[in-house]
Amino acid sequence: MTGSTVNGNHQHTNAHEWVPLSAERIRHQTFRETPLGRRGYRPEEVHLFLNRVASEVDRWTAAYAEAQNEVHRLRNYFRNQGVDPEAGRAQELSNEAVTVLVRAQAHADRLIADAQAHASAMQHDARTQAEAIVARARQEVDRAAHTYRAVAGVEYNADREQAERLAALGRSILSAVSGATTQMDGATTQMRAIGEAFAAELEKLTVPFAHAGHAARHG
Amino acid sequence: MDPAALKRSWAAVVRHGDAVPSFFYAILFMAHPQLRSMFPMSMAAQRDRLVSALGRIVSNVDQIDAAVPFVQGLGRDHRRFDVRAEHYPMVGDALLRTLAHFLGEAWTPQLAEDWGAAYQLVAQVMSEAAERSAASTPAYWTATVVGHERRGLDIAVVQLHPKQPYPYVAGQSCAMEIPDRPRLWRYYSPANLPRPDGRIDLHVKAVPGGQISTAIVHGLQPGDVVKLSAPVGQQLTLAPGATRDLLLLAGGTGLAPLKALVEQVAAEGGRRRVTLIVGARTQPDLYDLPAFEALARQAGWLTVVPALSHDPWYPGERGTVGEVAQRLGRWHDHDVYVCGSAEMTTATREALLAGGVPAEQIRCEDYNNDPYRPMAGDAVTELEEVPTR
Numbered sequence: 001m002t003g004s005t006v007n008g009n010h011q012h013t014n015a016h017e018w019v020p021l022s023a024e025r026i027r028h029q030t031f032r033e034t035p036l037g038r039r040g041y042r043p044e045e046v047h048l049f050l051n052r053v054a055s056e057v058d059r060w061t062a063a064y065a066e067a068q069n070e071v072h073r074l075r076n077y078f079r080n081q082g083v084d085p086e087a088g089r090a091q092e093l094s095n096e097a098v099t100v101l102v103r104a105q106a107h108a109d110r111l112i113a114d115a116q117a118h119a120s121a122m123q124h125d126a127r128t129q130a131e132a133i134v135a136r137a138r139q140e141v142d143r144a145a146h147t148y149r150a151v152a153g154v155e156y157n158a159d160r161e162q163a164e165r166l167a168a169l170g171r172s173i174l175s176a177v178s179g180a181t182t183q184m185d186g187a188t189t190q191m192r193a194i195g196e197a198f199a200a201e202l203e204k205l206t207v208p209f210a211h212a213g214h215a216a217r218h219g
Numbered sequence: 220m221d222p223a224a225l226k227r228s229w230a231a232v233v234r235h236g237d238a239v240p241s242f243f244y245a246i247l248f249m250a251h252p253q254l255r256s257m258f259p260m261s262m263a264a265q266r267d268r269l270v271s272a273l274g275r276i277v278s279n280v281d282q283i284d285a286a287v288p289f290v291q292g293l294g295r296d297h298r299r300f301d302v303r304a305e306h307y308p309m310v311g312d313a314l315l316r317t318l319a320h321f322l323g324e325a326w327t328p329q330l331a332e333d334w335g336a337a338y339q340l341v342a343q344v345m346s347e348a349a350e351r352s353a354a355s356t357p358a359y360w361t362a363t364v365v366g367h368e369r370r371g372l373d374i375a376v377v378q379l380h381p382k383q384p385y386p387y388v389a390g391q392s393c394a395m396e397i398p399d400r401p402r403l404w405r406y407y408s409p410a411n412l413p414r415p416d417g418r419i420d421l422h423v424k425a426v427p428g429g430q431i432s433t434a435i436v437h438g439l440q441p442g443d444v445v446k447l448s449a450p451v452g453q454q455l456t457l458a459p460g461a462t463r464d465l466l467l468l469a470g471g472t473g474l475a476p477l478k479a480l481v482e483q484v485a486a487e488g489g490r491r492r493v494t495l496i497v498g499a500r501t502q503p504d505l506y507d508l509p510a511f512e513a514l515a516r517q518a519g520w521l522t523v524v525p526a527l528s529h530d531p532w533y534p535g536e537r538g539t540v541g542e543v544a545q546r547l548g549r550w551h552d553h554d555v556y557v558c559g560s561a562e563m564t565t566a567t568r569e570a571l572l573a574g575g576v577p578a579e580q581i582r583c584e585d586y587n588n589d590p591y592r593p594m595a596g597d598a599v600t601e602l603e604e605v606p607t608r
Contacts, residue, residue: 101245102238105262112261120428123373127427130372131501131529138532 023054023061115194122187129180137172144168220333222281228330229278232321233271240270242320247313254309257301259402273314273341280337287344294345298358299394299404299448304350307342314338359396360385360447365418367439370506373425374472375436376410380418385447387413389479390455390556392584394448395421397431399438404448405431408455408476408558410507412483422472422507454584455556457483463554463580464492468540468567470559471499474507477558481514481521489520494547498540498559500529539563541570551575557583 029050034040148164149156232239244262248255258265272293276286283290315334319326362385366378387393389412394404410420425436439445455476465484467477474497484491499505504527511523526543527533536543540563544550555576557567564583571581 097249098242098245101249102241105244106241109261109263113263116428116430118428119433123425123427123433127372134501135531 021057023057026050026054026057111197118194133173133176137169137176140172141165141168220280220336221329222279224330225278225280225333225337228318228322228325228334229274231325232274232318235321237266239317239321240266243270243313243317246316247310250313251309254306257402259400269310270314270317273310273338277314277334277337277341280340283340283344290341290344291348294348295352295356296448297345298349298353299396299446300402301358302349304346307346311335311338311342356449357383359449362419362445362447364439364441364443364445366420367441369436371503373436374504374506375423375425375439376506377421377423377435377439378418379421379445379447380416381447384417385413385419385450387450388456389483390457390476391450391452392476393450396446397435397439398443398445399434400431403431406451408479409450410475410478412479412486420475422475424472452584454582455480455558458554461554462491463552465494466544466550466553466555467493467495468544468555468557468559469495469497470540470563470567471504472506473498473558473560473563475558477556478507478511480556481511484520485514485518489518492520492522494522494524494553496536496540496543496547497523497525498543498563499525499527501527502530502533539566539570541567545570545574549575551577551580553580555581557581 027050031043031046144164144167145161148161152160244258244266276290279286315331315338318334319331322330360381360383362379362381364377365380366376368376370376387409390408392406392408394406396402396404407421407423410422411418423432423435425433457480465480467480469477477495481493481495484493495511497505497508497511505525508523508525511521515521515523524536524543524547526536526538526540528537528539530537536546538546540559544567550571551574553576555571557564557571559567568581568583572578
């Protein structure tokens with residue numbers, strides 16, 4: 001290869017036809033001489049320096065190639081170990097995975113809120129019923145005492161009135177409890193259904209999760 | 220940094236509503252699945268919190284000086300959620316990705332740089348405060364349940380034994396997490412002065428549908444280990460040196476902190492007269508009356524009056540606490556402490572004001588200024604994380 005001229009080099013600045021500046025080209029680079037009467041560098045010194053630059057380029061090129069080999073070797077090593085060296089760059093998360101996760105969480109949130117609302121309503125009802133049962137029992141106790149007094153007349157006995165009161169209380173509570181027991185069966189079934197639906201949804205929530213993680217790595 | 224651009228872009232993002240936190244958490248958990256377990260199963264209550272607080276604080280970074288104490292408080296408080304320094308960049312990354320997603324074309328490299336820098340600043344204030352507090356205070360205290368006593372229909376008195384000394388002042392409250400409901404915290408107030416053996420009584424009412432309170436009342440057992448946050452609250456503590464007589468108004472288990480105050484007055488020699496009105500629905504709900512009646516028999520300075528709102532057979536005072544207080548006297552020269560549900564507190568406070576008690580003498584918990592509800596005035600109204608009565 002013959003040395004190109006400095007002028008010729010100007011044409012090579014176009015990026016599309018980039019020719020790497022090899023050590024050899026540096027070594028054989030020639031310069032046109034200055035016109036007579038004008039000052040220029042001494043050709044020997046220029047060539048000496050070019051030689052130094054050329055050997056420097058040689059050394060760096062060799063070092064670069066060695067580093068490249070090392071990168072390839074390491075990349076292969078990690079790949080063989082089952083580690084994806086590109087994982088860090090694949091952080092771009094797929095919109096689809098985000099959507100799946102958002103929807104799953106929203107669904108879980110709604111179920112939990114429903115379950116809470118349901119529990120809340122049941123507890124409110126229980127409280128109201130309990131207070132109603134006690135109120136009715138108290139009324140019946142008062143009525144029983146009243147009846148006893150009307151019937152007893154002169155044979156009135158305070159202990160006897162207390163016994164009548166307690167008996168009325170017992171009867172009232174007992175009937176409320178037996179009424180509640182029949183309701184219990186329905187409530188238990190309902191609670192079990194809620195529990196099962198919830199478990200099923202929970203399952204759905206954890207599955208897209210694993211899926212989403214997978215999609216993230218390859219998306 | 221261009222604060223106006225930060226605010227403008229945040230305002231634009233906020234317009235997307237609930238989709239913003241949903242997206243944020245999805246991004247965060249997909250990039251760092253290990254963080255999911257730091258949050259409760261239902262994210263409904265969480266949604267409004269982290270993202271909106273973050274966005275607001277970060278976009279107002281030009282006024283960071285004013286917000287520093289608050290942001291430091293957040294940093295310290297987040298230690299109990301196991302938040303560590305390495306989590307801050309993960310959250311910051313998810314926040315920026317969320318902004319980029321919702322801003323689209325408007326997300327310029329310059330804006331990204333500004334947000335990144337602003338977030339960094341806030342995260343630094345938080346993590347530095349957390350680090351400083353880690354030198355002197357545990358992230359949370361653990362305590363063993365040593366007593367669990369059911370009272371009435373839906374109340375339990377729980378006794379805890381903290382494993383490390385747990386310093387607090389009568390009238391403060393602490394957030395508690397129980398093993399059955401991980402990542403969900405609720406506030407309860409110790410119902411006693413700090414004791415030599417360190418044991419703490421909590422009064423817990425099962426709120427219908429309440430995730431935590433029902434689990435505490437129906438499920439917690441002696442031997443269980445719970446977590447406690449650092450004690451908080453200045454509203455219901457006795458002001459040092461105050462001498463006015465006291466009117467204490469309790470609704471339900473709001474009795475707990477007021478009981479601690481009664482113990483404090485007793486410990487200080489009973490120099491202030493105390494009138495305690497104990498509000499409840501029906502007689503079985505007067506869950507702690509025997510203890511008070513015993514105390515009142517010994518202590519001439521203490522008067523205890525039960526007030527029942529839903530018990531027409533009750534021979535004593537009937538009506539709401541506020542009504543009964545008005546019936547019993549004038550209280551303009553008393554310090555008045557009110558503790559109960561938010562509705563009870565509001566109604567009672569209004570009744571007292573109407574009855575001529577100066578506002579500065581009425582003390583109750585400020586539900587809007589909850590230390591765990593960043594930025595007062597948030598439209599968050601769920602039951603989560605407010606002291607439950």
